[in-house]
Amino acid sequence: MTDAPVQDILLELRDIRAAYEQIEVLHGVNLSVPAASVVALLGPNGAGKSTTLRVIAGLHAPTSGTLVIAGRRVSGARADDLARAGMCLIPEGKGVFPNLTVRENLRMATYTGASLHHVEETAYARFPRLKERRKQTAGTLSGGEQQMLAMARGLAVDPALLLLDELSMGLAPIIVEELYEIVAQVARDGVAILVVEQFARTVLGVADYAAIMVGGRIVNVGAPSELEDELSAAYLGA
Amino acid sequence: MSTFLTFLITGLTTAAIYAVGASGLVLTYTTTGVFNFAHGAVGMFGAFLYWQLRFDWGWPAPIALAIVLLVMAPLFGVFLEVAIMRNLEGTSEAVRLVVSISLLAALVGAANWIWDPTQNRFTASFFEGKGFDFFGTRVTWHEAATVLIAIAVAIGLRFVLYNLRAGVAMRATVDDRPLAALNGARSDRSAMLAWAIGCSLAALSGILFLGTLALDAGTLSLLIVNAYAAAMIGRLRSLPMTFLGALIIGLAEAFWQIYRNDLSQHFHVFTSTYLDTFASAIAVIILFVVLWLLPNPRLRGHSRVREFFPTPSLRGSLVFVGIVIAGAAFISAWTTQSHQIDLANVFALGIIALSLVPLTGFAGQVSLASLSFAGIGAVTMAHLGGGGDPLGLLWAALICAGIGALVAIPALRLSGIYLALATAAFAVMLDRWIFNLPNFRVFGWFNVKLFEQGSVAVTRLKVFGLDTSSPRAQVVLGAVAFSLIALFVVALRRSRFGRRLLAMKDSEAACATLGMNLVGTKVAVFALSAAIAGVGGALYGGVQQSVNAQMFSFINGLPIFMLAVVGGIGAIGGAFFAGISLALLTTILPDVVPSLSHLLLITPGLIGISLGRNPSGAVSQIREGFAPMRQSKVALGFLAASLTAIVVLRSTNTIANWPTFFAALVVLVASVPIGEMFAHKAPAEVAEEPGAGAGAEIPLEWVGITRPFTDEDVRQMDAALGISEVEMYGAARS
Ligand SMILES: Nc1ncnc2c1ncn2[C@@H]1O[C@H](COP(=O)(O)OP(=O)(O)OP(=O)(O)O)[C@@H](O)[C@H]1O
Ligand SMILES: [Mg+2]
Numbered sequence: 028m029t030d031a032p033v034q035d036i037l038l039e040l041r042d043i044r045a046a047y048e049q050i051e052v053l054h055g056v057n058l059s060v061p062a063a064s065v066v067a068l069l070g071p072n073g074a075g076k077s078t079t080l081r082v083i084a085g086l087h088a089p090t091s092g093t094l095v096i097a098g099r100r101v102s103g104a105r106a107d108d109l110a111r112a113g114m115c116l117i118p119e120g121k122g123v124f125p126n127l128t129v130r131e132n133l134r135m136a137t138y139t140g141a142s143l144h145h146v147e148e149t150a151y152a153r154f155p156r157l158k159e160r161r162k163q164t165a166g167t168l169s170g171g172e173q174q175m176l177a178m179a180r181g182l183a184v185d186p187a188l189l190l191l192d193e194l195s196m197g198l199a200p201i202i203v204e205e206l207y208e209i210v211a212q213v214a215r216d217g218v219a220i221l222v223v224e225q226f227a228r229t230v231l232g233v234a235d236y237a238a239i240m241v242g243g244r245i246v247n248v249g250a251p252s253e254l255e256d257e258l259s260a261a262y263l264g265a
Numbered sequence: 266m267s268t269f270l271t272f273l274i275t276g277l278t279t280a281a282i283y284a285v286g287a288s289g290l291v292l293t294y295t296t297t298g299v300f301n302f303a304h305g306a307v308g309m310f311g312a313f314l315y316w317q318l319r320f321d322w323g324w325p326a327p328i329a330l331a332i333v334l335l336v337m338a339p340l341f342g343v344f345l346e347v348a349i350m351r352n353l354e355g356t357s358e359a360v361r362l363v364v365s366i367s368l369l370a371a372l373v374g375a376a377n378w379i380w381d382p383t384q385n386r387f388t389a390s391f392f393e394g395k396g397f398d399f400f401g402t403r404v405t406w407h408e409a410a411t412v413l414i415a416i417a418v419a420i421g422l423r424f425v426l427y428n429l430r431a432g433v434a435m436r437a438t439v440d441d442r443p444l445a446a447l448n449g450a451r452s453d454r455s456a457m458l459a460w461a462i463g464c465s466l467a468a469l470s471g472i473l474f475l476g477t478l479a480l481d482a483g484t485l486s487l488l489i490v491n492a493y494a495a496a497m498i499g500r501l502r503s504l505p506m507t508f509l510g511a512l513i514i515g516l517a518e519a520f521w522q523i524y525r526n527d528l529s530q531h532f533h534v535f536t537s538t539y540l541d542t543f544a545s546a547i548a549v550i551i552l553f554v555v556l557w558l559l560p561n562p563r564l565r566g567h568s569r570v571r572e573f574f575p576t577p578s579l580r581g582s583l584v585f586v587g588i589v590i591a592g593a594a595f596i597s598a599w600t601t602q603s604h605q606i607d608l609a610n611v612f613a614l615g616i617i618a619l620s621l622v623p624l625t626g627f628a629g630q631v632s633l634a635s636l637s638f639a640g641i642g643a644v645t646m647a648h649l650g651g652g653g654d655p656l657g658l659l660w661a662a663l664i665c666a667g668i669g670a671l672v673a674i675p676a677l678r679l680s681g682i683y684l685a686l687a688t689a690a691f692a693v694m695l696d697r698w699i700f701n702l703p704n705f706r707v708f709g710w711f712n713v714k715l716f717e718q719g720s721v722a723v724t725r726l727k728v729f730g731l732d733t734s735s736p737r738a739q740v741v742l743g744a745v746a747f748s749l750i751a752l753f754v755v756a757l758r759r760s761r762f763g764r765r766l767l768a769m770k771d772s773e774a775a776c777a778t779l780g781m782n783l784v785g786t787k788v789a790v791f792a793l794s795a796a797i798a799g800v801g802g803a804l805y806g807g808v809q810q811s812v813n814a815q816m817f818s819f820i821n822g823l824p825i826f827m828l829a830v831v832g833g834i835g836a837i838g839g840a841f842f843a844g845i846s847l848a849l850l851t852t853i854l855p856d857v858v859p860s861l862s863h864l865l866l867i868t869p870g871l872i873g874i875s876l877g878r879n880p881s882g883a884v885s886q887i888r889e890g891f892a893p894m895r896q897s898k899v900a901l902g903f904l905a906a907s908l909t910a911i912v913v914l915r916s917t918n919t920i921a922n923w924p925t926f927f928a929a930l931v932v933l934v935a936s937v938p939i940g941e942m943f944a945h946k947a948p949a950e951v952a953e954e955p956g957a958g959a960g961a962e963i964p965l966e967w968v969g970i971t972r973p974f975t976d977e978d979v980r981q982m983d984a985a986l987g988i989s990e991v992e993m994y995g996a997a998r999s
Contacts, residue, residue: 086443110449118447124440131433138434138449180448 036095037062037219038083038188043092045075045082052078054243055092060188065210065220067230067251069258070240076223077119079240080190083221084116085109096188111139115186119193119223122177125166129157132165132176139184150179153209171198178206182213189213189220195229207233227258270402272519278408280515281415282473284508286492287499288422289466294501296435296459299350299361300682303368304467305489309482310372311338311468312475313380320387333472334465342464346457349874358681359631360876363830366633366823367873369486373820374867376482390476411473418466419508426504431458483820490693491548493686497555510555514548521547546698553690556683557675574626574835582755582837586748589841593744595912597737599922605736607852609808612743615844616801618829619747619837622754624794625826626835627763629770630787631685633819633826634672634692638665638795639802640700640817646723646803647812648714653727653734661803662796669795673788680773692819700814720813723806739808746804747844750797751837766790824850827873846872900940907932 038060045053052075060066068076081087083094085106094102101109123132136146151158154175160168165176174194181189191210195203211233214220224230231237231251239247239257247257290304301307311333318329349368353361380386392406426432434450435458445452470492471485478484491514498510521544593612597605617639624630642661650657676687704714714721725734726742733742757763765786769776777783806812815821824847832842850868908929915925 084447086446106443106446107449107451110447116447118444121441122444124437124444126440127433127437131436134430134433135437135445135448135450137430 035061035063037097038221039095040079040083041093041095043079043082043089043094045078045087045089047078051090052243053082053089056240056243056245058238058245058248060219060221061235062219063214063217064235065214065222065230065233067227067234067237068221068223068240069225069227069230069237069254072225074240075243076240077192080116080118080192080221080223083190084114086116107138113139113185113187114190115139115181115184115188116190117177117181117192117194120196122180123165123168123173126164128162128164129168129176130161133161133180133183136180136184139186141184146180146183149183150176153182154179171202174198174202174206178209182209186218189218191220191222193223193225195224200229203229227255231255267402268523270400272523273516274399274402274404274408276516276519277512278411278515279518280512281412282470283492283495283515284415284511285418285466285473286470286489287495287507287511288418288504289463289470290489290492290496291499291501291504291507292422292435292466293459293463294496295439297346297350297456299353299365300501301368301463302362302365303372303486304463305471305492306369306372306482306486307338307341307464308467308469308471308474308489309485310341310376310471311464312471312480312485313376313482315468315472316386316388316475316480317380320389326391330472333468338465338468339461342460342462343457345464346453346460350456350460351453358685359625359629359830359834362631362682362685363827363873363876367827367870367876369870370823370827371867371870371874373482373486374870378863378867380480380482382482386480388475388480394476407476414469414473415508415511418469419504422462422504425462431455435459487693487820490552490689494548494552494555494690497552497559497683497686500559514551517551518544518547542698542701546694549690549693549697553675553687553694556679556687556690574833577755577758577836579755579759582752585838586751590741590744590748593740597740599915599925602736603856604853605740606808607848607856609736609739609743610805610852611844611848612740612747613801613805613808613844614825614847615747615841616743616750616804617798618801618825618832618840618843619750619754620794620796620798620801621826621829621834622837622840623757623763623766623797624790625830626833626839627758627766627770628787628790629680630676630790631681632688632791632794633685633822634688634695635794635798636802636817636822636825637692637695637819638669638798639805639822640695640812640814641665641668642799642802643723643806643812643817644715644721645799646806647721650726650803651724653724653732653807655726655728658726658800658803661799665799665802666792666796670788670792672795673791676791677784677787689819692822696814696817696819700817716812716814720811722811723803723809725807725810726804733807743804743808746800747841750800751840754797754837762786762789824869827869831872831876897940897942899942900936903939904932904936 036059038058040056040058043053043056044051056075056079058066058068058079068079070076078087082089085101085104085108089102092102093100096109096114124135127135130147133146133150134143137143147161151161156172157176157179160172165173168176174196178194181191189210194206194210198206207229210220210222214233214235222230222234227237231254234251236248237251237254238245239254247254286304286308290301293304294300314337315329315333318324318332319326345368349364353364390405390407391410394405394407396403396405396408398404424432426436431454434445434452435455437445437448437450438452438455442452445455467489474485474488478488492511494514495510496507498513499505499507525540593608597608600608617635620635620638621632624632642665645661645664646657649660672688672691676684679687700716701718702713702715703718704712706712725732725739727733728742731738733739765776765781768781769783769786773783802817809816825843828843828846829839832839832846846869911920911925911928911932914920914928915922920928
């Protein structure tokens, strides 16, 4: 679906369908994410963006379709196996363990194989604020600090595929811009990144491709500049 | 001073054991969301195993300890997690409760099977009872070691949970299970670790009781109720508070012994016999008060549940009770008197199980005290239903309703396991204390008569001059009473009140915002349920003719709840299932096939454990199995004709009892494939299938709920709303 050369595709969804109970919410999603690039998945509330990410991360089993990561079919794999294999999803709004300290949160990231020393070092280098608060429970951090902690995990474990759900939720615009700077930089280091956002402007600035999802289907894919008009149509129905 | 010290040491030792037991419980609850009612039973089993190795086979204590605590108990914990607990994700609180209660029943059954309960077993405390002198008071090494072990457990748990990555992962799983998986932590391993440690701690507490307590499966399993109180003081979450709770309870029990003696010199009431058995009720009273006073933490895992009970149709229910009464009248005509008693039991127990249908099935309020209310009903009938006066039944209903409402008031703010625990505390309090009291007076004028510390006689009913004292009359009386109450419950379900109960089960918050009177509704349903249980108990007393406190003990009540949930707690068929299976398992089958009696001890437990797989209960499965038969006129005709033929054959004495039974069974089973052969798809059935075409008759507001939206629906709605497709999706769709 994208113009990228086939061998570079790190993540591919082929005709993925998914349902909650009896109700289908993804009606055949096709999407590709090339290595070393940022793909933005945009769409109105309830379009199924978060569900798509949950399916990719192995938290929600699709009813049909194929999921291919780095050339291997992984449909049906478990979330923890995928996480240890280099996938990292920062879920929307609640990416930290509230009753664990900052340090213990980072310790959880070591299940991917990184050493605690390395995780702490990268995290504190990116977000010095976290170092001051390393003994504080994460639930008492500010919203922005929590999001930083969640991001710190995503960056410290050196994932091959990073999935970000509404990174900007509840954050000041200036922090959002800062975070997307980092996202772009991580992508340049070779990581494939899929970003879900509602408010498109900031993310379109760093995205290489964008896909628009409406009612459980991808309705358009293209370069960010081509899609601006489609976006307003998708959101406003006009 | 020295008595004080002696009791202080006793109290500390007990507290230490409670603390060890309770901390294991808290650990498994927080990491897996399953409140393990069988925790004490696991400890009991551990104690028996240790006895086997140490005292029966004479192994050295350290080796026996290591094998039980480090090998067997952890392996059992892992087995529990893998085989049972893992499947409970996404089930309702009632189902989880039943599974762990069933486990309790199965373990007690298995222990009584392996270790003959009638035999006395020698046990001894550790260190051969040796001790040392502590400020003039003798302290045994066993007591000192117990306290030290509790401290070591506290430090060890703290270390595991905060310093080991596996422990951090366990706490992380509590916080957010999916996120733990996204981090790459294997939550199943965390759960296995939690169950392994939890079972090991349970076994440790069971073993520590040896030497001070007799080795008895039931007693040891229920001691944990005391530890529950400690765990509740820790809000099922905080281990330090749990230890504090254990301390409070252990000391309260010990000091009661001293101060009761002191106080009795000044206050006459303390010498009374009412308080002789009070000590054993202290912990459950603390449990009740703690549940009542402390704010309850939000329940874990309050997710969408997998169970579903359809509204019963009036016609179907009438057919059901018709079959029940006719079947009871027919079968009782040909069976022996003792089997007639068994059959009468089916209905009495069935009524007690029916009391759970409105309460637990409709309103979602779990109660483990229905047999206790039945006990109250039975004593009421014994004392106020003299000469078989039907007014006794009325009194049983009224008194139980009153007490039920009283119990409901503190229970109002509880739900899920907290409510289960509060009702369990109430049941255990009756069981250990109240039911054992002699007759007493309240406020000097009101005479309360209970079981009179033994058994009391219940006269069978005389209704409108009809004497029901023959066993067969008891069967018919039971069937009619069961049917009437069942129809009442069905009518209730279809009434406005029934819908309110269902709404309350779905969401109390939503009901409150809609202006529904939650307090009134809850008190009413509790009172109603207690009244039904009381009537059931009164009739049960009549069947037995003589009742004692043991018959209505907490532990005897568990199978009723278990089997009613297994049968399908939202349906009257489920209650009938509970009555039948209980009578089958406890009296009928052991009678017919004595060699099975041991296996039958653990069967209710095994049945309950299987519930994790089908949360809507067995009856719904059976119903589904018979669906093709019900929908085919040919099959129904075949069934009716064959059954009539069998009835005629039996009545003319052409065939005997067992052939009759098997012939009926064969006919029933055969009617299913016959139904399948002649099935013409009824339109109603098509509509039930998920994904049926848009033409199916579904109310508009149910589209998207009972079946998914289709493009056709969207187009129809667009048309109705006057939106063109192009407008909806923009150019993107084309
Ligand atoms: N756990 C669930 N159970 C049932 N339905 C769900 C569940 N989670 C999501 N849905 C439904 O699935 C659809 C897609 O939800 P999803 O969260 O994927 O949307 P989204 O695109 O992320 O929306 P938003 O921008 O608001 O986050 C919605 O209609 C939602 O109601
Ligand atoms: Mg979302």
